[in-house]
Amino acid sequence: MPIIATAGHVDHGKSTLVQALTGTDPDRWAEEKERGLTIDLGFAWTTINGISVGFVDVPGHERFIKNMLAGVGAVDCALLVVAADSGWMPQTEEHAAVLNLLDTPRGVIVLTRVDLVDTETVELATLEILEEVEGTVLSDWPIVAVSSVTGAGLDELRDRLAEQINTERNTDGRVRMWIDRSFSIHGAGLVVTGSLARGSIGIGDEVEVLPQGLGCRVRGLHRHDEPVDHVEAGERAAINLVMEGSPDIGRGSFLVTPSSVSTTNRFTVAMMPARSFAEIPKRGAFHLHIGTADVSVSIRRIGHTDGFIVDADSPVPIAMGDRFILRDSGRKAVVGGGRVLDPHPGPRSSAIEIESLMNVLDSTPATRANALLNLRGVAETESLIVDSDGGTATEGLLAGPFTISPTEATTIAAAMNTIVGTYHANFPLRPGIGSGELATQLDISEVIIAAIVETDDAFIMNEGTVAAANFAHVISNDNEQAWDAARKELEVSFAVPRMSAINLPPELLHAILRRGDLIQVGDDLAFTTHQIGEITGAVRSLPPGFTVADFRDSLGMTRRQAVPTLEWLDRTGVTIRSGDGRAAR
Numbered sequence: 001m002p003i004i005a006t007a008g009h010v011d012h013g014k015s016t017l018v019q020a021l022t023g024t025d026p027d028r029w030a031e032e033k034e035r036g037l038t039i040d041l042g043f044a045w046t047t048i049n050g051i052s053v054g055f056v057d058v059p060g061h062e063r064f065i066k067n068m069l070a071g072v073g074a075v076d077c078a079l080l081v082v083a084a085d086s087g088w089m090p091q092t093e094e095h096a097a098v099l100n101l102l103d104t105p106r107g108v109i110v111l112t113r114v115d116l117v118d119t120e121t122v123e124l125a126t127l128e129i130l131e132e133v134e135g136t137v138l139s140d141w142p143i144v145a146v147s148s149v150t151g152a153g154l155d156e157l158r159d160r161l162a163e164q165i166n167t168e169r170n171t172d173g174r175v176r177m178w179i180d181r182s183f184s185i186h187g188a189g190l191v192v193t194g195s196l197a198r199g200s201i202g203i204g205d206e207v208e209v210l211p212q213g214l215g216c217r218v219r220g221l222h223r224h225d226e227p228v229d230h231v232e233a234g235e236r237a238a239i240n241l242v243m244e245g246s247p248d249i250g251r252g253s254f255l256v257t258p259s260s261v262s263t264t265n266r267f268t269v270a271m272m273p274a275r276s277f278a279e280i281p282k283r284g285a286f287h288l289h290i291g292t293a294d295v296s297v298s299i300r301r302i303g304h305t306d307g308f309i310v311d312a313d314s315p316v317p318i319a320m321g322d323r324f325i326l327r328d329s330g331r332k333a334v335v336g337g338g339r340v341l342d343p344h345p346g347p348r349s350s351a352i353e354i355e356s357l358m359n360v361l362d363s364t365p366a367t368r369a370n371a372l373l374n375l376r377g378v379a380e381t382e383s384l385i386v387d388s389d390g391g392t393a394t395e396g397l398l399a400g401p402f403t404i405s406p407t408e409a410t411t412i413a414a415a416m417n418t419i420v421g422t423y424h425a426n427f428p429l430r431p432g433i434g435s436g437e438l439a440t441q442l443d444i445s446e447v448i449i450a451a452i453v454e455t456d457d458a459f460i461m462n463e464g465t466v467a468a469a470n471f472a473h474v475i476s477n478d479n480e481q482a483w484d485a486a487r488k489e490l491e492v493s494f495a496v497p498r499m500s501a502i503n504l505p506p507e508l509l510h511a512i513l514r515r516g517d518l519i520q521v522g523d524d525l526a527f528t529t530h531q532i533g534e535i536t537g538a539v540r541s542l543p544p545g546f547t548v549a550d551f552r553d554s555l556g557m558t559r560r561q562a563v564p565t566l567e568w569l570d571r572t573g574v575t576i577r578s579g580d581g582r583a584a585r
Contacts, residue, residue, distance in 0.1 A: 002165040002234055003195045005056040007099060008081035009089035013112040013148055017081060018055045020148040021158070022046035043193075043236060045224055049162035054236045056195070077165045078107035080138065084125045084145065085116045088132050094334050097274040100136040101337025102323050106164040107141045109133070110157060115147035136275070174257040174390060175199035175207060177237070178291030182250045185240070188220065192249060193238045194292070199257065201239065202230035208258040209241075209249055210317035215258060216241040252293035254317040262386050263315035268345045270306050270358045271299075271326065271338030280308070280336045284328035290318060299326070307341065307354030318343050319389035320368050321361055342372060343387045365391030377408035378448065399451030413456050415442055416449070416466070420459065424471050429479075429511035432460075432467030475515075479508050483517070487528055494531065494555045498524045522564030535565065536574050545581035 006014040018024070024044035045054040078099050082092055099107065109129055114122050122145050133139045142160045146153030176198040183191055201207065205218045220240035221228050231237040239255070254261065273280050280299070288297045288310065296313040318340045325337040341357040342349070353375050360371045369384045369391030381403045384393050397404040404412070419441055423433040439446045453459040453466060460469050467473075475483070486504050490496050499520065502509060512518045513526070520526045527535065538554055552562035566582065569575040575582045 002051070002077060003054045003056060003236065004077045004079060004161065004165065006079045006081055007095035008079075009083070009086070009091040009095075012081050012083040012086060012089070012092070014079075014081045015057050016148045017079070017110060017112060017146070018044050018057045020151070020154060021048075022055060045236070048158045048165075051162060051165060053161070053165060054195070077161065078104050079161075080107060080109045080141070081112055082109065082125065082129055083113045084111050084122050085113050087125055088128055093132070093276070096133065096136065096138060097276070097334050098325055098337070100138060101272070101274060101325055101334070103137055105137070107138065108157065108160045108164055109138065109141050109143045111143060111145040112148060114145045114152065115150050173198045173233075174260040175201055175205075175255065176257075176261070177201075177255040178293070179209075179249065179253040179255055180251050180292045182253075188240050190241050190243070190249060191238055192241060192253070192255065193236065194255065195236050196231055196233050198233050200230055200232040201237065206258055207241070208256050208260075209243075209247075210254040210256060210261060211263040211315035212247055212249065212253065213263070214243055214247055214249070216243040218242075252291075252295075254291060254293070256317070259382075260386060260390075261317045261319055262343055262383065263317045264343045265312045265315055266345070267310055267312075267316070267318060267343045268302070268341040268349050268354065268357070269308050269310055269324070269338050270341055270354070270361070271308050271336045272306060273336045274334050276333065277335050280326070281328065281331075284335065285330040286335075287327045287329055288312065288316070288324055289327060290316065290322060290324040293317075297326075302349050302354050303351035305351045305354045306338070307349065307351070307358070309345070309349060320357070320372065320387055321389055342375065344383070346376070365389055366394050367391070369393040370395045373403055373405045374407065376405070377411075378402055378404050378444065397451055397455060400445065400447035402445065402448060404448060404451065409452060409455075412442065412444065412448065413452050413458065416452060417458060417468070420466055420468050424468060427507060429473055429475065429507045430465075431462060431473050431514065432465035432471070435461065435464055435466050438466055473511070475508070475511055479511075482508065483512055487517070490528055491531060494527070494535070494557045495561060496525070496527060496531075499526050500524055502526075521568035525561060525564050527565075536569070539569060539575055540584045542584070544583035545578075546583070547580055551582075 006018060008014055022044040023046065043054065043056060045052065047053070080096060080099065082088060111122065111125055111129070126143055126145070129143055133141070144153055144157045144160055146157050175196070177194040177196045179192045179194045181193050185191055201218055201221065203218055203221060207216050207218060208214065209216055218239055219242045221231055222238040223231050223235055271280060280301070286297050286299060288295050293316060295316055298311045300309045302309060320340055320343065322340045323337065324340070326335055327333065328335045339361055341354065356375070357371055360367050365388050369388035370393050372384055372388055373379055373393045373396050380401055381398065382401070384403060385391060393403050395406060397409050416438065419438060420433055435446050435449050439449050449466065450461065453461045458469055460467055482504060486502055489503070499509070504512070513520060516529065518526050518528055519532050535555065539551070542550060542554060548559070548562055548566060551566055552559060557565070566575065570577050573585060576585055
């Protein structure tokens with residue numbers, strides 16, 4: 001069901017027009033009846049030329065402008081109401097600016113109260129409207145003169161609305177509904193209302209309320225005051241939610257598919273000034289209106305572009321492409337509006353980055369995801385989907401939960417090449433640098449290292465170490481001769497020296513250990529493989545229950561060598577210990 005929002009100056013007949021079209025008085029509050037003006041949002045529905053439509057009647061008084069902004073954010077069509085006996089007025093201008101900044105694609109301009117003026121006044125009022133809307137999205141909207149009292153022009157208005165409203169909505173996508181009011185019903189609990197902008201909701205569905213991050217379940221649904229099993233995009237709904245506790249949920253909260261929208265306090269936007277401003281003011285008491293949310297913000301222009309950094313006082317649930325309005329409460333005016341570029345920008349945003357994102361705002365979600373990836377270099381894959389409003393990056397390299405842009409992958413590979421090359425030069429006898437150490441130096445995840453190695457034939461990974469593919473850690477003949485001499489000295493007896501006292505360079509010693517010719521059995525104790533064979537043979541010749549002293553004496557060791565050697569034999573399963581005695585397995 002398409003949603004139509006009214007807009008226009010106070011007391012120009014918006015609510016009366018809605019009542020004439022629907023038969024329902026949209027003014028819900030007693031105070032509205034008494035004062036004769038709409039304070040809060042009013043709702044009504046009817047059928048126009050066979051199409052079910054809903055009306056959101058928004059207030060026109062300046063004091064209630066934020067309620068008006070809450071009502072026009074998710075509409076398909078707008079009715080800009082101008083009284084023929086009053087003409088274009090301050091709130092008419094402000095509401096028209098909002099509709100233009102939100103790029104509301106469809107609408108009708110309604111000239112009301114024509115029964116109170118003559119034909120010439122109607123013509124002059126029409127010419128004034130045409131002049132005021134020139135250069136805006138409203139310039140293509142039809143103008144219809146009506147009288148809500150006599151009914152004149154209402155049939156033509158219905159025809160023009162039927163031409164303008166859009167019945168095609170995305171009912172398969174992720175749920176998105178800004179909540180415009182909430183209340184509690186005895187025995188049922190919390191009920192929220194809003195216009196479902198996307199997706200569909202059924203009883204029993206799990207949803208999330210942002211920015212609170214509350215998981216909820218749908219207990220009941222109403223549409224047009226009637227209970228239903230599900231509602232779809234384009235329909236107004238009252239939703240009974242089940243959740244833990246009694247959280248503060250109301251206007252400005254966002255009902256979404258779980259984990260489909262992120263919240264942020266800092267984001268970049270593309271923004272243009274309202275018609276009454278030459279440029280966005282540098283300072284002001286700014287409020288950002290998005291959906292039904294109203295958040296205090298500060299802004300900073302990025303270079304000489306139309307891009308701005310926005311810092312919000314409280315978290316805002318947004319995605320790339322979302323539209324918003326910026327109002328200055330000090331000036332009491334809408335000063336601009338635009339679209340979200342990057343919900344989670346880096347510490348510095350450049351003019352080039354802003355331009356690259358502005359160029360893809362109206363592209364596919366996948367193109368937007370690719371653009372965000374190119375800026376971030378490395379990003380969590382799920383965050384790209386959420387921030388781009390459902391896009392999956394088609395470019396880049398997958399690495400566990402991350403996606404790496406092609407440019408960043410090349411940059412990382414170049415840095416890896418430098419670090420690995422330096423490591424080989426410093427430690428030529430080692431097989432390569434540990435992937436954990438490499439990841440630490442680059443300040444990235446090990447899964448990214450693994451993904452680069454897997455796709456780049458310049459590297460190889462073996463047992464957790466990364467090496468250049470053309471690197472060979474071969475022990476030279478001179479080093480082999482040095483090892484052979486040291487081995488002969490060690491094998492003279494089992495009373496071997498401490499490892500630190502073996503007559504070999506440390507790097508060569510570790511290379512021999514990695515090769516397996518020397519086996520470390522204790523913190524500072526090692527034997528050759530030939531000696532290990534003799535030790536295990538000697539153990540099997542000892543009677544069951546032999547002691548440390550028996551083992552020591554049989555091999556001519558000192559206690560310093562015997563105790564750690566026996567503990568190593570226990571760990572490797574050669575011996576089994578029982579009290580102070582041992583036996584060969």
